[in-house]
Amino acid sequence: MVDRSKCISCGGCIAICPVQAISFVDGKAHIDPKKCVKCGSCMGFCPMGAIDINKQEPEPKKKSKK
Secondary structure, X not given: OEOOOOOOOOOHHHHHOOOOOEEEEOOEEEEOOOOOOOOOHXXXXXXXXXXXXXXXXXXXXXXXXX
């Protein structure tokens, strides 16, 4: 899970993820739990300690179309 309040959107986690499980959603990192293999690379790389792969990632909020 990514703590959005700590994420500085540096993109390091996206670059280091071996299975491309991380992308930006609304300007912050988001881990796709279906792709994540829990290798821990992103956790070790994140300079802000914003990632904990042992916690469940909430689904990103979808913007409603009006």
